[in-house]
Amino acid sequence: MAEDAKVAREAKLAQLLNQTFQDNNQISSTPKIQRVPLFWRQKTSFYEYCIPKMISFGPIHHRNENLKQQGQHLKSQWASLYIEEYSKEVGPCNGNKQEAANYLYGVVGYNIVELKELFAEDVIEEYSDEELIWMLFEDGCSLLYYMDHVDVQRPEELKLKLDQLMHTWRDIELLENQLPIKLLQLLSKTQGADLDYLLINFMSMGEAKRSGRTTITIPIRNHILDFLRSSYFHTEIEQNVPNQNGGIQMPPPPPPPPRPRSSLVWQTYKNIRDLKKSGIQVKVNKSDEWKWHDITFTSRWFGGELTLPLWVFSNVTPYFFRNLIAYEMCPDFRNSFECCCYLSFMDSLIDNAEDVKELRSAGVIQNLVQSDEEVAKFFNDIGNDFPAKMFNQIYTTDAIPISKKYIQVRRQIQEHYSSRWRTFLAETRSTYFSSPWSLLAFLAALSGLILAVLQTWYTIHSPKN
Incomplete structure (x- = not known):
């Protein structure tokens, strides 16, 4: 018995010592399409916003019977209409719908090995190659048709009512409903040249097509959710470099310089009302473009000014931002946590409905559907589990480049808030000069x-x- 135990132990030790990281598990800027990270799936109140309610795309929810009742029929219709358009607009097909269908199906089949590499292994392991080819062929064609014909003013273009249009549009943005851009490029009428236009048209819910814009140049991303995320920050923040395999990989961050212990700055203010008492006023950023890091703080003798981007809370907001959070936290995705940093910063300003009211009065928050209590609850519920929160709360780190902007502003706010002289001047101004x-x-x-x-x-x- 002792000898058997020794042999088993030595075998385990040998296996442990030979462990290496596989190349397909490397962290890069082109993560595989995968499920929401387990940490968030275990939180029911979070994960319920990551599950499609009407239609599925891709392998993760393909076998969900509740979604097949209506979603599958819609996808089949859109795919058929797309193939018909393809046969008329692409020369070699000469209007032959059957020939176009055979060609598009063959394109997916020819590239199925490469396409499978874009999905996490656990989400496709239960499907045969034939099942995957048909699924990606039908889903890809239907999604391209949707992106081209979505129009919030004319939902009948997609054979939908307005409420159905909103539900499908929201479902397409979910992390577990993504299709790789590579698939859409293979199936598009122009071999990917029109994808930037289609992405903008989808994002604007048809406004691009209604306005007559035909040429739009944007960086092509991994999938629709990645494109939506990237549209909210400047592309130079994340610099992608090619790896040896021809893919895109983020460069490793530089080592952080040593910092003296005195550089620690603890946040002592609780919310926006505390800042207001110290003379800090909040204003909305007037920029035409909404960017995560469009925040500034200016300190003056009699007060300070915090400028924030406009933030709109609608029915889609809880779904969209939770899926962005889940995407940024995917274990194989090297990124700068733009969404997490922004929401963590907003959470530092909001404790309850009174803080939301202050920001709403300043024009920073537009609450379209919910009460101020619900908006405060949204920030508080998701704000406690961010990796960015620990970085922003203490001191700057080079591990998260984008967080430097938020940390800088927080440091400036804290220094202003901690100044007794400035607080005295602000209170004096508020007491004696606030009204005629x-x-x-x-x-x-x-x-x-x-x-x-x-x-x-x-x-x-x-x-x-």
Whole structure:
């Protein structure tokens, strides 16, 4: 028995010592299409916003019977209509729909090995190659048709009612409903040349097509959700470099310089109301483009000014942002946590509905559907589990480049908030100069004091009779 135990232990040790990271598990800027990370799937209140409610795309929810009742029929219709358009617009098909279908199906089949590499192994292992080829062929054609014909003003273009259009549009953005851009490039009428236009048209819900824009140039991303995420920050923040295999891989971050212990800055303010009491006013950024890091802070003698981008809360918001969070936290995705950093920063300003009201009054938040309590709950519920929160709360780190902007602003706010002199000046201004009446009362009191001093001086120094 002892000898058997020794042999088993040595076998385990040998296996442990020979463990290596596989190339297909490397962290890069082109993560595989995968499930929501397990950490978030275990939180029911979070994961319920990551599950499609009406239609599925790709392998993860393909066998969900609830989605097949209506979603599958819609996808089949859109795929058929797309193939018909393809046969008429692409020369070699000469209007032959059957020939176009055979060609597109063959394209997917010819590239199936490469396409399978774009999915996590556990989401496709239960499908045969034939099942995957048909699924990607039908789903890809239907999605391209949807992106081209989506129009919030004319939902009948997709044989939908307005409420159905909104539900399908929202489902297409979910992390577990993504199709690789490579598939859409293979199936597109122009071999991918029109994808930038289709992505913009989808994002704007048909506005691009209605406005007559035909040429739009944007960086092509991994899938629709990745494109939506990247549209909210400047592309130079994430610099992608080719790896030896021809893919795209993020360069490793530089080592952080040593920092003295005195550089630690702890956040002592609780919410936006605390900042307001110290003289800090909030204003909305007037930029035409919404970017995650369009925040600035300016400190002055009698107060400060915090500028934030406009944030709109709608029915789609809880779904969209939770899926962005899940995407940024995928274990094989090297990124800068733009969404997590932004939401963590907003969470540092919001404790309850009163803080939301302050930001709404300043024009920073537009609450279209929910109460202020629901908006505050949204930030508080998801804000506690961010990796970015620990970085932003303590001191800057080079591990997350984008977080430097938020850390810089937080540091500036904290330094202003901790200054007793500035707080005293702000309170004085608020007490005596916040309204015309308080100003008049202050001037009257000051005038009375000056007159009393002059009268006393004159009494003491007046010449004797």
